[in-house]
Amino acid sequence: MKNKFLTAFLLLFSSLLISGQEHKAKIDSVNSIPYEYIVSNIYKSIEIFSLNAKEAERIGYKLGAAKSYSQLGKAFYLNGKYDASALNYIKSINLFEELNDEKGLVDAYGEFGYQLKRRDMVRANLFMRKGLHLAEKNKYDSLIVSLYDNYGVLKEMENKLDSADYFYKKSLSSKENMKDTIGIPYSLNKLAGIESMKYNFIAALDYLKRSDVFRKKEIGDFGRAENYAAYGDVYKRMNLIDSAIISFKRCLSLSGKNGINFLIRYSYEQLTDLYKKKGDYREAYKNLEMLSLHKDSVLNKEVNLNIAQLEINYESEKKDHDIAVAKLELSKKNSLLYLLTALASVLGTAFFATYKYQKKKREKERIELEYRGKLMSAEMEKKMGDEKLRISRELHDNIGSQLTFVISSLDNIIYVEKNNPFTEKLKSLALSGRETLEDLRNTIWAIRKKEGDLSQIIYKINDLIYKMNLMTPTISFNNQTDQEYNLTSTQLLNSYRIIQEAIQNALKHSEASEIIIEFKSGIDELIITIKDNGKGFDVNEIYEGSGLDNIRHRCNEASGQSKIESGPGGTLITCAFKVK
Structure with a gap:
């Protein structure tokens, strides 16, 4: 009798265990829904992940609940519900920390930091760096690429374009190695934005064309909508107002069908500004009204201020019309x-x-x-x-x-x-x-040196000349500036290196008997010239990696402009720095 009871108990326990494992497998399956599905089905994704989180909580499956809350945070962010997004990310982070799941924390830290970028940049950087630290420590290559992208966005918003470009290119390189056809166009779009901000419009459009190749193969409309917005941004900076309007309207059409609220808001915002530039206040007012309907409470104050200003313009036109009719x-x-x-x-x-x-x-x-x-x-x-x-x-x-x-x-x-x-x-x-x-x-x-004045670099140059004059030719230095200048640490070092490189080139190649270094004052700039009376050379034959190429690079790096002139009578090297 006891054996029969024990056998029945074991069968019941085994069936419950198998049932629980199947339940967890279903929850994990829902949590693995890819990003491209979420962005193309935002409303449905919010409903699915909400139910999944509740079910995971009901059976006590903390890992499943943590992943569901993280996915919910992502979906709410895409839908423009930032408070709901933040709440779900915080729930997710708390559960991952309780479970000591570092891989889950990498994703949650990175996504939460990214969605904070317009409200609290300090905390956004803090969470993003936490995610990057864990990902690099544990070599989570599949996660780190998106972190590089998102961290690049933060640097772009801080106007640190070189840093943003660095992280975007790191992400693109990793994605190409992994053949990540979903992620590659995202990085290409970001690099297009950086080139556009640098006014390298040909490079920007080239990046977008490469991105289009991948977007055409995607199932949903999110990628194509995002590309239209990217084209609109480039055309706007190129001052092609009508082309920009067409691109943002196409983005708006695709975003509206799929509930991509942040792209809807961005399109209305850009259309408002573009119509204002055209002087079409009626269309600007219409788009700004639509923007106010879609913008969240965090940003509505700014929208209301703009509406008030446009109402003044619109009412002024109406008032002028009424006065004209009254006069008749x-x-x-x-x-x-x-x-x-x-x-x-x-x-x-x-x-x-x-x-x-x-x-x-x-x-x-x-x-x-x-x-x-x-x-x-x-x-x-x-x-x-x-x-x-x-x-x-x-x-x-x-x-x-x-x-x-x-x-x-x-x-x-x-x-x-x-x-x-x-x-x-x-x-x-x-x-x-x-x-x-x-x-x-x-x-x-x-x-x-954080920064320094001109006397510090003059001291260094005189010391250099003293050592060089132990050899031939004769080297002299004239300071003809009429004011004090503050130089950055980069300008201090690079101006010294430029003079050092120019002297060494003259000693090695020019057969000069005299080298003259001069400092002159320009309009908001310090002009450095190094002149020798050597045999000269053909400036068109300067090859990359030569000393003169280094001079040009160092001058540009220190916010300066360089010029190299040479002929039978000698060589003149000029570098003009923008200074305070």
Whole structure:
């Protein structure tokens, strides 16, 4: 009897265990719905993941619930429901942290940081860096590509275009290696945006054409809608207003069918601005009204201010029309004209008062935003300064110490082995080591400087000339500037390297007997010239990687413009820096 009872109990327990495992498998299957389905079926995705989260909570499956909440956060964000999105991401993060699931945390941190970008950039960067740290530590290659993309967006919003370009290209390279046909066009679009912001429109359009090839193969409309928006952005910067309007209307058509609210809002916002540029205030007003219907509460204040301004423009046109009609009927409707004039005066006063109030309000908000931006910039500069100081210490304490040891060792060997035939070669090596150590010290000097005045670089140049004048030709320096200049650390280092490179080129190749270095004042710029009386060369035959190519690169890197002239009478190198 006992054996029969035990057998029945084991059968019942096994069936319940199998049933529970099947239940979890179904929940996991729903959570694995791909991104391309979510963006093309936003409303349906919200319903599916909401039910999935409830079911996971009901059976106590925390991992399934965490993944469902993360997917819900993504769907609500695409639908423009930012508060709901944030709530679900927080639930997801709490569960992943409780489970110590680092892979889940990478995705949740990254997505939550991305959706915070327009409301709290500091926290957005914080969560994004948390995700990047975990992904790089655990080598989650499939997750890190999207983090690179999203982190690039944050850098783009902070106007750090070179950083954004770096992360977008890292993401694109990884996606191409993984043959990620869904992710590749996203990175291409972002790179197109960066090139457009740099006014490299041909490169931007080329990236978008490459993206179109992938978008045409997608099942849903999200990718094609996003590409229309990207084309609209490029055309707008190119001042092709009508082409931009057509692109955003096409984006709006596809986004409206699929409930892609953030693209709907963005299209209305851009159409409003484009019609204002055309002077078509009626169409601008219509699009701004549609924008106010779709924009969330966080951004409605800004929309209402713009509506008030457009109402003034629109009502002003209407009022002018009414006055013109009233003048035509002046003889018959004098009494009505007086009434309309009085009414117009009252309305004008009311609108003017409203306009002044809104203008002050906008100015106050602008000042607050500017203050927050300066505060963030100051914090970032402090962090960069600390990091530069740390790097300079590492260079000094490690590489500097090792070079000093090598030079000292070579000197000892030379002293001991005076008659050894290899002594001359060792002396050459020791000299090269000292030159390298001097270059290292100059680099450390520039890194430690946040900025400096002209006297600091003049001191360095005079020191360089003193050492160079131990050889021929004669090198002289003239400072003809008539004011003080503040130079950045990059300008300090690069101006020194440019002069050093120019002198070395003249010594090696020009057969010059004299080299003249001059500093001159320009309009908001410092002009550096290095002139020699050597045999000259053909400037059209400068090859990439040469010393002159390095001079051009360093000048451009320090926000300057370079010019190289050469002929039988010698060579003139000019670099003009924009300075404070």
